[in-house]
Amino acid sequence: MADPLLAVEHLSRRFGGLSAVNDVSLAAEEGRITALIGPNGAGKTTLFALIAGFLKPSGGTIRYRGEDVTGEAPHRMARRGIARTFQVVQPFAGLTVHENILVGAHLRHPQREAALAAAAQVGRDLNLGAMLERPADTLTVAGRKRLELAKALATEPKLLLLDEVLAGLNPSEIRDIVPVIRALCRRGITILMIEHVMQAVMSLAEHVFVLAEGRIIAAGSPAQVAADPHVVEAYLGHGAAARLGGRAHDK
Amino acid sequence: MKGLVPVLAVVAVLAAVPLAGVSNVTLNFLVVALMTALAGQGWNVLGGYGGQYSFGHAAFFGTGAYITAVLQVRYGINAWLAFGLGIVGGALLGAVVGGLTFRSGLRGSYFALVTLAIAEVLRISASVAPITGAGVGTLVKLDLHVAALQFQSRAAFYWTILALVAVALIVTRQIERSRFGVWLIAVRENEDAATALGVNATAIKLAAMVISGAITAAAGCFYVQYFLFIDSGLAYGSWISIEALLTPIIGGAGTVFGPLVGALLVRGLGEGARMVTGGEAPGVDLVVYGCVLVLIIWLAPRGLIGALAQLRGRLKRPAPLVEAGHG
């Protein structure tokens, strides 16, 4: 099997005495969707911040396309082809949707005309075509999520880090955006997504890592992970797996 | 190039003013207003477009002024060259200050404080250093020849400062339409988000500061040539730091014409206040400036131009549509 596009090895990050991320190793295979799940406070967003360069690790390495990129500045990571979305979406206020995407498009297109065209295309790909000239802050939550995605996509990334892109969406909005994410994968973009919405994780992800209290406690296909008692305990508490297993046995 | 039409039109109209036979008093008022506008245009690049509020832009104004004055008076350097070097000096100071502050990650209040402190350090230094004439200041010899960048007619001074303002307008306009400008605005709105999209925020802010310093320094250089005198209070005093930020904020920060509109308005109000109090009241004009600043932030935070744009927008577009479902 080829080298993974992204390989995180024994990554740690301490804040004072607290280990937010503790000896985490994971990999994202090229062209696939990998999911990172876990209860709240597990350290998922910290892990993203480390991978994208917003935080420097206390230990461990991050390898992208075989190269050691540990501790590189975020804008350089973006230039390498690693794009990330933020959990709390904040469009560039006062700018239109088109202008928002333009910021991302300019990474690969220094000339304004080309960048505008590229940005418009990305907008249309994500069903924002009709909104392009509207101020970004008039979008709904679902629209803003798509705009966040559009901005990141405009940088023409190879690896896309999605931080809870489905959070705050209602079921029909989720149903609409899942195929969009799958389409990105088909285009060759590798996706690593933090997600809480289990239905989406199960249907989208080919490989899942489970993070709890800063450590990886399980990894495998969605089905494997769902059946793992450690995972159940991480979400539902100590002894839950046994209780659930016992009840199922009784039935 | 068609984006420059409004700029060229405005400049053309302003250039025609002396030909319309206005009084020297009016012309003097306009010269000072344009000089204030130029200082504000410098601030606007860093503060309006970049969102980094400097409270010590006098540092650039004064440096440009002193370099121009001292090079002529003490080293006999040609006025035009000294002028150019003054602008370069402003740019260099911008690089140094920007390099120090942005590399340290200073933002917001801290950045405002540091710039304030730097202007103060320069002011105190200039008030004691022999090379700047210490407390007495530096006097540039009257030499009404073009070679010495001094003119017989006030109109010539007017056209000079107008030319500088025009250059700054064009530079601002070009920034707006360039990748640098888009990225600068993105850094202003959300630095982290911009960084995630590949923007080197530190480099962008530094570049903005260099440009900003050069433009405001040019205003200082002009001041020396017009008034032929500079001292530490005039060069580095808080009055110019305040005017440099006031004019874009009032006119419209982050717009091409904001500083110009703001300068005309602010200077106009100042003159008005002086006329009402019979010219005997020190500080009245600044009281007016301060009140206007507070009122503008309160009622029209995007400045006059921003307020006009909002009004026009509200008349053109229906109330913001909320996207329903797909869109």
Add this chain to the structure above:
Amino acid sequence: MLSPSILIAAIVNGLLTGAVYALVALGLTLIYGVLHIINFAHGTLLTAAMFAAYFAYRLLGIDPYAAVFVLAPAFFAVGYALQRFVIGPASHGDDRNMLLVTLGLAVVIENALLFAFRADTRTIDLPYAFDGIDLGFAFLPLPRLIGFGAVFAVALVLWLIMNATDTGRAIRAVAKEKLGAELAGIEVAHIYAVTFGLGTACVAIAACLLIPSYYVNPAAGNAFVLVAFTIVVLGGMGSVPGALVGGLVIGVVESLSSLFFGESLGQIGIFLLFIVVLLVRPSGLFGARA
């Protein structure tokens, strides 16, 4: 060379001056700790209070130390009103706007004072201004000694307010977590205004302590406020002990550098220190938030 007694005298003088610097800085750090903005109007409010103290003595014959009890509440009210009815509403909750609004206020106040009272420097002459303790190598004037003690008294009172009253607890809650405090029913606008009022009251007390041994003109406060900024940054934004210690340190630094380098350069020394601290360790010696 300099004899140790001159050095000690300079240090002692520095401590006495530093205490008043600390009081000014205390108000500033309190406001920053809660509202998270630098109050650029702080210096001009000090100047205004100094004028008030001056006129209280000149026109009404009120001793500055007695005036404290009148001016402190009065300026508390002024500060409260400014924050509640001008700064708060004008800023629309934006930090950058708050900076500008306080700057605008500073310009208005300073120049209104200039317009009203011209630029002349005024002083008052207290009959006991030259009484004091003679240590042989140094003479400690009574007013400055009172000032030194008063600062610690004020710090104590502030500490009591912060820790033993409901309002103080509310202030600390808002400083720590504004949204949470709001959800718990605390009216943030009111708390902001109370904090601003307390900061302004500190400045009024400092003014009364300064006026016996200092001069007043419309620019007087500015000299203090830049020093106060330095102290707040050095001691840590929002840290009360930091402001106290920082004030004393700065007082001594200024005194010593004036001794070695002369008055003006002494001032530059402080600003350079300020810039260096900001660049290297903006969170200061005691501070938490950067």
